[in-house]
Amino acid sequence: MTNDTMSASPVDVAPEQACPIAPVVDIVFSRWTTPILWVLNEYGRHRFVELERRITTITPKVLTERLRQLERDGLVVRTYHPEVPPRVEYEISELGRSLAPLFAALADWSINLGEVEQARLDYDARKPVRSRRT
């Protein structure tokens, strides 16, 4: 739920029953964080406009919001150089770097994407049968 600064996620509100990995998911896999962290982790330090160009579908507003969130969570380090024109660089933090095994596990699992696609085809072929009623 890509929550901003203060709101608790709907998973967090029921900690006694909710799965323990939900908080991690909220932090690491909220809406645009994965491409940002991935890029910073894979290709190193980036200026704002460089991130914009790499993640072509993101708007500056959203990129700013997500970078702020990641900076606040300690996953990204923002460095402001008071020059003219101004230069701001973002790099992954040590904490962010600790996500590498996670990303690797994600990448490993992507071999199953074909199976997911096949499951969708099968489901879509079966579904009309299930919902047929007239």
Add this chain to the structure above:
Amino acid sequence: MTNDTMSASPVDVAPEQACPIAPVVDIVFSRWTTPILWVLNEYGRHRFVELERRITTITPKVLTERLRQLERDGLVVRTYHPEVPPRVEYEISELGRSLAPLFAALADWSINLGEVEQARLDYDARKPVRSRRT
């Protein structure tokens, strides 16, 4: 990274994001899928109401939507028993079970949640300085 089984894989549908793990994130870590998969993976087969009771903050409508999605993606198996009253059971599929290492990696990383929390406190303590203008 973008591992492709045979033909055009869904991995390549969003190359503009420059993030090969994004498709996996979309499938596995979309809105409510994590608690559902976690519960089914950890505690086995569940009826609809049992899932409702375990994930206390989810509404039946959303639970249904997410279960349909997970079923379509082949991560969850739905079994309908035509009884009175009707009984429906959900269990994780073999493909869904292959997510276990991923979940384990997530759980491992949760030891860093304290550091995230600390980073937030630090950021919130510094932030007023950055935006101070009077």
Add this chain to the structure above:
DNA sequence: CAGCATCCGATACGATACTG
């Protein structure tokens, strides 16, 4: 019980315009 249909409010996101 297990759901689907419908309405509705919150809000995340995109588009645009404007600053230091």
Add this chain to the structure above:
DNA sequence: CAGTATCGTATCGGATGCTG
């Protein structure tokens, strides 16, 4: 360059009511 501010919209999720 690196944002911020404002606005409109599309989507998501919650609440309610109704079926087999």
